[in-house]
Amino acid sequence: MDLQVRPVDQLKDTVDLAHSEQSNKKGDKAVDYWIKAKALARIVHGGNHWFYAFCCIKTGQCYLELLRLPEQSLQHIQEGKEILESLSSTLGDDSNCLHSLSLATCILGQILTLNGRLTDAEKCLSKSENYFTRYRLSCQDDPDLDMKITTSLGRLCTKQKNFDLAEGYFEKALDLYKILPVKDFHDETLLLMDFAEVKYLQGNYDLSISRLQEAEKLASECFGQVSEEKADVMNKLAKVYFTMYGLETNDVDDTAVKLEDTLWGAYNIYVLVKSSSHHKAILVQEELVKLLVMQSRFEEAIKHLKELIVNQSVLYGEGSVKVSRTRKTLASVYLQVGHIEKGSEQLKLAQEVFMAVYGPNNSETTEISTTLKALTGSIEGKKTISKKPPFKCAF
Known part of the structure; x- marks a missing residue:
């Protein structure tokens, strides 16, 4: 980047690039740009400013959602969250602060859910809801963040075996997805897989398979017949077939054929991509x-x-x-x-x-x-x- 460009302009350009790479699911590049944005935000605004904290949180978000690295994510999320909490007493219900805090506590809740700390995760996601409610009172709505919080609550309830409540959250998340101005088909695919997981855990294997077949069709149409997204769905589908095969039902031979075909399909795609x-x-x-x-x-x-x-x-x-x-x-x-x-x-x-x-x-x-x-x-x-x-x- 041109050394004559002012840091504030460099920061704007870097954040735009970070958002673009994040939208395109390019995890490594998105993280690199957000880390660079953090450094520039510290130069432009200082290390105790809401925008620096925002860059920390976005870095953590990419580490978790795109690279599946919760430990690295946690470091950045905690840093940003602590700065915002220290600023909240002076900034009050500042919309930028509330939005970033809602996102930070939502991601932290996701990490805690993954780590099995369900009580702590519930507290975090409750805080995230509270921050988001205050944000909506002071500013316009954000269905994307609302969907993220709702989906996180659904996954927490799934872990807690509260399946009816989980299904309600996923239904709400799907409704929110429909009104998003820009659709992320990856999120829709994951939501269908979340529905399928609930039905699988309830023992309703037929409905679980139906949801996964919807997800597989969506993944094929949006990401291609040979895509990691499709293979991920097939892998989940194989899990259901394997459980059914182990039950030794009357259709065990048919299930065995479907299971083997699905496993081979997923394996061959993973090898290719x-x-x-x-x-x-x-x-x-x-x-x-x-x-x-x-x-x-x-x-x-x-x-x-x-x-x-x-x-x-x-x-x-x-x-x-x-x-x-x-x-x-x-x-x-x-x-x-x-x-x-x-x-x-x-x-x-x-x-x-x-x-x-x-x-x-x-x-x-x-x-x-x-x-x-x-x-x-x-x-x-x-x-x-x-x-x-x-x-x-x-x-």
């Missing part, structure tokens, strides 16, 4: 392996477990506990089909990691050691081993 070692792709691949093991499709399971170990090694490290637990599952499947030596090899690799991380007296380390001793006897004495798998699936 992210990579096979991205955490979302890995989570879906774990579900695929679990399904194959449940259906006793052991040769297919072995193939995918080997691929999964490679992908997990990229993300977590070859010597990680995560990879070692997958090795235990692979060993178990090998033993199911009579490959004792291959199973033993995987167990020894897992044992090294568990010994290094947990020591010899850990339950998992002991379990592997006991199994290896039994397998050694089987190999030496040419004994047959039990077809019962020694370990549960790691996922």
